[in-house]
Amino acid sequence: MLLNSLRTRRGGLETGARFIMQGFYSLIGLGLGIGLGFSAWQIATHSSLRYFAALLWPVFIIWQVIPITLASFQENADLSFLLRFPLDFTSYAIFYLLFGLLDISTIVGGIALLGVLVGATVAQPRFFIGLLLVLTLFAVFNILLTRMIFAWINRWLVQRKTREVLGVIFLFFVLALQLVNPALHSHYAHQAEFREFTTMQDVRLAVQVQDYLPPGLTANALSSADSAHVLAAAEDILLLLLFTAAAGVLLSIRLRSEYRGESLGQAPARIAKSAPRRHTFDGSGPVAAVIEKEVHYLLRSGVMLYQFLAPLVIVFVFSTGSGGITNHCLGRQFALPIGIAYSFLGLTRFLYNNLGAEGAGIQLYFLFPTPFRKVLLAKNLVHIAIFIVEALAVSTLVVFRSGLPSPQILVLTLCWLCFAVPMQLAVGNLLSLTMPYRLNMVRMGREQGAAGNGLLSLLVEVMVFLVGAAVYFILRAFGHTGLAAPVFLIMAAGSVLLWLRVLADSARILQSRQEALISTLYKTA
Amino acid sequence: MATPAIATHNLTRRFGDFVAVDDVSFEVASGQFFGFLGPNGAGKSTTIKMLTGLLEPTSGRIEILGQPFTAGALDLKRQIGVVPEGMALLSRLNASEYLRFVARMYGLDRDTANQRTEDLLDFMQLANEPKKLITDFSHGMQKKLALAAAVIHSPKVLFLDEPFEGVDAIAAGTLKAMLQGMINRGATIFLTSHVLEIVERLCSHVAIIHKGRLVANGSLEELRAGVASTLPGSEREEKLTLEEIFLSTVGAESAESVSELSWLA
Numbered sequence: 001m002l003l004n005s006l007r008t009r010r011g012g013l014e015t016g017a018r019f020i021m022q023g024f025y026s027l028i029g030l031g032l033g034i035g036l037g038f039s040a041w042q043i044a045t046h047s048s049l050r051y052f053a054a055l056l057w058p059v060f061i062i063w064q065v066i067p068i069t070l071a072s073f074q075e076n077a078d079l080s081f082l083l084r085f086p087l088d089f090t091s092y093a094i095f096y097l098l099f100g101l102l103d104i105s106t107i108v109g110g111i112a113l114l115g116v117l118v119g120a121t122v123a124q125p126r127f128f129i130g131l132l133l134v135l136t137l138f139a140v141f142n143i144l145l146t147r148m149i150f151a152w153i154n155r156w157l158v159q160r161k162t163r164e165v166l167g168v169i170f171l172f173f174v175l176a177l178q179l180v181n182p183a184l185h186s187h188y189a190h191q192a193e194f195r196e197f198t199t200m201q202d203v204r205l206a207v208q209v210q211d212y213l214p215p216g217l218t219a220n221a222l223s224s225a226d227s228a229h230v231l232a233a234a235e236d237i238l239l240l241l242l243f244t245a246a247a248g249v250l251l252s253i254r255l256r257s258e259y260r261g262e263s264l265g266q267a268p269a270r271i272a273k274s275a276p277r278r279h280t281f282d283g284s285g286p287v288a289a290v291i292e293k294e295v296h297y298l299l300r301s302g303v304m305l306y307q308f309l310a311p312l313v314i315v316f317v318f319s320t321g322s323g324g325i326t327n328h329c330l331g332r333q334f335a336l337p338i339g340i341a342y343s344f345l346g347l348t349r350f351l352y353n354n355l356g357a358e359g360a361g362i363q364l365y366f367l368f369p370t371p372f373r374k375v376l377l378a379k380n381l382v383h384i385a386i387f388i389v390e391a392l393a394v395s396t397l398v399v400f401r402s403g404l405p406s407p408q409i410l411v412l413t414l415c416w417l418c419f420a421v422p423m424q425l426a427v428g429n430l431l432s433l434t435m436p437y438r439l440n441m442v443r444m445g446r447e448q449g450a451a452g453n454g455l456l457s458l459l460v461e462v463m464v465f466l467v468g469a470a471v472y473f474i475l476r477a478f479g480h481t482g483l484a485a486p487v488f489l490i491m492a493a494g495s496v497l498l499w500l501r502v503l504a505d506s507a508r509i510l511q512s513r514q515e516a517l518i519s520t521l522y523k524t525a
Numbered sequence: 526m527a528t529p530a531i532a533t534h535n536l537t538r539r540f541g542d543f544v545a546v547d548d549v550s551f552e553v554a555s556g557q558f559f560g561f562l563g564p565n566g567a568g569k570s571t572t573i574k575m576l577t578g579l580l581e582p583t584s585g586r587i588e589i590l591g592q593p594f595t596a597g598a599l600d601l602k603r604q605i606g607v608v609p610e611g612m613a614l615l616s617r618l619n620a621s622e623y624l625r626f627v628a629r630m631y632g633l634d635r636d637t638a639n640q641r642t643e644d645l646l647d648f649m650q651l652a653n654e655p656k657k658l659i660t661d662f663s664h665g666m667q668k669k670l671a672l673a674a675a676v677i678h679s680p681k682v683l684f685l686d687e688p689f690e691g692v693d694a695i696a697a698g699t700l701k702a703m704l705q706g707m708i709n710r711g712a713t714i715f716l717t718s719h720v721l722e723i724v725e726r727l728c729s730h731v732a733i734i735h736k737g738r739l740v741a742n743g744s745l746e747e748l749r750a751g752v753a754s755t756l757p758g759s760e761r762e763e764k765l766t767l768e769e770i771f772l773s774t775v776g777a778e779s780a781e782s783v784s785e786l787s788w789l790a
Contacts, residue, residue, distance in 0.1 A: 289629035297617050300658070363613035366579050368630040369602035511596050515580065522611055 013435075017451035022107075029108035032062070033115030040119030044127060049223040055116055056138065056215035063109035063142040064149070089259050096255060100147045113139055130225050134237065138218045141244040148251035155254060156302070214243050286370040290378030297357055298386075303440070304350070304357075308390055311346040315339045315394050336405040337413045339398040341465045343390045344424065347383055349439065351428035352457035353450070354379045355521060356439035362521040365510075372510050373503040376432075380425045380499075387421065408481070415488035416468040423495035426502045427460050433509045438521050467491075528591035530555040530682050530713035531576065536585035538571050545571040547737040548585070553715060553730070555590075558708050560728035561717045564775055568737045569717045570610050573686050576715065577607045589682060603631060606680030608688050612671035616660035620651045620670050623659060624677055631678035638677075645673040648703070650696065664691035672700060676707070683707065683714045689723055701727060725767035735775040748774075 036055050043051050087095075100106060113135050121128045210216040221236035298304050344351075354376070355362060365375055399405070405413070435453040468488070475484050510517070531553040538546040546568040553559040563569045574580035576587060578596045587594040589601050607613075615623055621642050628638035646652040649669040659667065668691050675683060683704075689697050704714055704727065718724050724731065731748060733741040741748055749765050752773045765773075 285632070286630050289626050293615065293618065293622070293626050296622055297615075300617050357617070359616055360611045361613055361615040363579055363609050363611065364615070364627070364630070366596065367577060367602065367605070367607050367609070367613070368627075369599040369632065370630050371599065507597065511581070514596070518579065 013452040015451075017455040020455060021451060022104075025104045025108060026111070029111035032108060033111040035115070036112050037115030037119030040116040041123045044120040044123035047124070047226065049127075049226050050219055052116070052120075052222055053210060053216045053219035056218050057210070059109055059112045059116075060142065060215045062112070063105050064146055089256065092259050093252065093255050097143065097147065100143055103146070105146055106143055109142055110139060127222070127226070130222060134218050134221050134240075137237070137240055137244065138214060141214050141240065141247060144244060144247040144251055148247050148254070151251055151254040151258075155257075212239065214240055217243070286368070286374050287378040287381070290375050291382055294379060294382040298382075301357075307349060308346040308386060311343045311390065312393055312397065314345075315342055315397055332402045333406070333409065335398045335402045336395060336409060337416065337468070339394045340391045340413060340417065341420075341461075341468075343387070343394040344420070344461055344464075346390050347387055348454075348457050348461065350386075351383055351424055352431045352460075353436055353439060353453055354383070354428060354432040355436050355517070356432075358521055359438060360522045362518055366514060366518075372507045376429050376503055376506050380429070380503075383425065383428075384421065391417075412472060412484050412488065415485045415492065418492035419488050419495050420464045420468065422492065422499040423464055424460065426495065426499040428457070429499075429502045429506060430509070431456060433506065433513055433517065436517055436520050527555060529553055529588070530557070530590055531559075531715060532588040533572075533576070534586040534588075536572070536575060536587065537583050538568075538575060538580065539583045544737050546575070546582075546734075549734065549737075549739045550585075551732050551739060551742050553713060555713055556708060556711050557730055558704070558714045558728045559716065560724035560731040561715060561734065562721070562724060562731060562771055563717075563734040567734045567775070569734060570686060572734065573684055573715070573717055574609070577605065577609065577684050578602065579609060603678065604681045606675035606678065606683045608668075608671045608675045608685045610686045612667055614659050614667055614671060614674075617658060619654075619656055619658055620646060620662075620673075621655060623670065624674055627674040628677045633678060641677050645677060648699070649673050650699075665693055665696065668692050669696060669700070676703075681712055683712060685714065685716045685718075687718055688716065689718060689720055697723075721766075721768045721771055731767065733771060733774050741770075741774050745770075 036059070039055055040052070043049065043055070117128075117131050117135055120131055211220060217236045217240045221233045221240065224230075224233035224236060349356070358365075365372060431453055435456070437450045437453055471487055471491075472481070472484050475481055475487070529552040532551070534550050536546055536549045537544065549568075549572065561569055561572065571580065575582045576589075576594070578594070578598075581596065589598075590604060592598070592601055594601055615626065618626065624642040624645060625638050628641060629635070633641070643652070649672070651666060651669060651673070654662075654666075659670065662670065668688065672685070672688055675685070685704075689700065692700065701723070708714060716724065716728060725745070728745070730744050731741070732739060733748075741751070743751070745767065748770050752765055752770045755773070
């Protein structure tokens with residue numbers, strides 16, 4: 001497979017990009033492993049194994065959160081092709097789990113647990129066997145849980161009704177989380193004398209609860225074994241086994257349905273002849289037609305909707321807690337531009353691969369008597385509209401958390417956007433035509449052949465942000481902050497010209513890339 | 526002499542060293558139902574892709590309705606309908622959304638697009654699945670939808686790549702009647718199919734491509750006479766079927782060279 005991938009320039013770039021990304025994540029895992037290893041060494045040296053829970057909780061959270069936050073960048077293998085072979089269910093499930101071992105979360109989590117094992121063993125070699133067994137069980141639980149969550153989310157997101165219900169629940173959840181902190185603050189502000197007492201009570205309750213959850217059970221099992229409380233250790237391990245079995249059973253239920261050949265397509269709707277519906281847009285002609293089609297596609301893909309919502313969650317996470325950006329003076333000052341820049345991530349796959357969802361339909365654009373620039377323009381208009389909605393949501397979140405930004409920052413952010421949006425559209429159109437890959441509309445995770453495009457698009461997004469930051473800070477260093485807005489607007493004029501140029505040249509580029517584009521998007525459709 | 530609806534001049538397409546279509550020239554008269562035949566890998570789909578703008582020829586010229594055809598010939602594309610290999614469907618739309626989309630991309634106004642969409646959905650018996658997404662359609666339903674999309678703008682020239690593959694007998698009968706109706710109203714149809722009975726029943730003229738080269742071209746009678754002239758005297762009098770003409774032209778050596786698989790049950 002490796003040799004095959006190196007036969008073309010595109011394949012070579014793809015393989016190189018994949019190695020870079022895997023190396024990057026392995027480095028993160030290594031750093032985490034070293035840090036946790038050192039902490040484990042400290043804990044084991046003092047024989048206070050119960051505190052292993054403090055190490056295992058972050059590992060658990062990272063293991064479960066990474067797949068969600070990195071869903072856009074992680075390649076996800078679709079194993080449904082295996083169903084055509086005479087494979088029994090056990091073999092199918094084993095394949096599914098083996099592919100799970102290649103997940104970035106498993107690599108990072110595995111390295112982190114290895115760090116804990118090595119650190120604790122160096123401090124107390126007698127812990128090795130017990131640690132190895134219990135940490136292996138903990139790792140198996142995490143692998144099964146993350147695979148189970150993804151398998152079920154993928155299934156739910158395919159069904160339109162479930163998707164809508166989950167979407168509403170998710171929005172209420174985000175809103176509710178927003179209101180929790182102010183509500184608590186307001187509550188405690190009136191009862192300052194109870195604040196410390198209640199916080200301690202909360203902590204005690206949390207510790208008691210975590211004792212019965214997998215990271216706590218793992219730590220308690222080790223601690224009990226070290227204190228020669230064999231029954232207590234067995235009880236903890238038994239509970240951990242029950243959690244693992246539960247995750248396994250839920251995963252098995254899902255896999256069995258897939259194994260039986262369940263289609264992940266839209267469930268058949270009721271057979272009824274409906275009256276002709278009015279169109280969403282009153283415009284006529286190809287641009288309006290493409291816009292309507294893009295909106296239909298967006299609303300029918302849980303994966304696409306998830307991509308747009310993910311940055312909101314991340315902005316929320318990073319804007320809360322004591323380490324949140326909104327709690328630092330600098331963070332508060334630049335929370336808005338940072339949040340808005342981050343919201344571009346929700347659009348990455350669609351800006352930089354805007355033909356990826358067409359599949360076999362890509363041939364249509366070569367058959368239609370419609371200039372291709374109009375197709376790209378319509379797609380770009382949809383992306384701009386989505387970005388505006390996303391940026392407004394992120395801004396609302398940021399303003400709610402850190403207050404209104406200064407008028408200067410607000411104006412500069414808007415001016416920077418005038419540069420950033422057309423620039424991203426221009427580069428996005430170019431990459432869409434030259435490095436496309438087929439988007440999977442029903443499964444989460446990055447598709448095969450996406451690494452090169454993904455890496456380049458990320459680099460462009462970072463560069464666009466860094467250019468904006470550099471302009472601002474350089475001018476601020478020289479005391480000419482007022483010049484930043486005109487500079488951004490001049491840059492914006494350049495990026496708009498570039499965007500228009502790319503649109504105008506799109507037919508020519510398309511013609512030279514026609515066969516590769518059809519073959520890439522159609523062959524796997 | 527009337528301008529041919531389709532004409533190719535020394536059309537050639539290479540993929541590296543492999544010559545998929547080699548110096549092919551032919552003409553299809555206006556109003557003709559033209560069958561384009563060939564064994565697997567002969568160059569049929571490559572030719573139809575070049576004729577519809579999905580593939581650029583390495584050399585040679587194409588004329589449609591008397592005008593040079595290139596990928597940028599947008600006015601000509603308005604006159605052409607295509608059912609390409611793979612059908613070019615947008616899987617996450619339902620049938621009516623897809624037809625309306627195609628109609629508007631061909632420049633029809635919204636009302637006309639809506640009217641023709643309803644007519645075609647009824648005609649193709651796809652109207653009772655209004656919410657079903659194309660991805661959930663059977664292969665035969667997808668073929669019918671692709672054919673509906675190819676004719677929604679009432680093209681003068683229609684290119685069909687295996688249009689009856691996977692379509693049930695009842696629907697195939699309806700589609701054949703529709704295509705014959707288009708011919709009667711002056712349209713030109715260029716059809717590739719492996720089902721020789723259909724080609725024989727529908728097409729007045731046939732061309733056969735083999736290993737990238739055009740090896741036969743003419744009316745069915747001309748082809749029949751050509752093959753019959755090579756046969757012994759007693760067999761010349763029998764009316765040859767298209768299958769016999771086809772096998773005689775390209776398939777005989779292949780049929781003989783197939784050895785029996787003795788291990789098959």
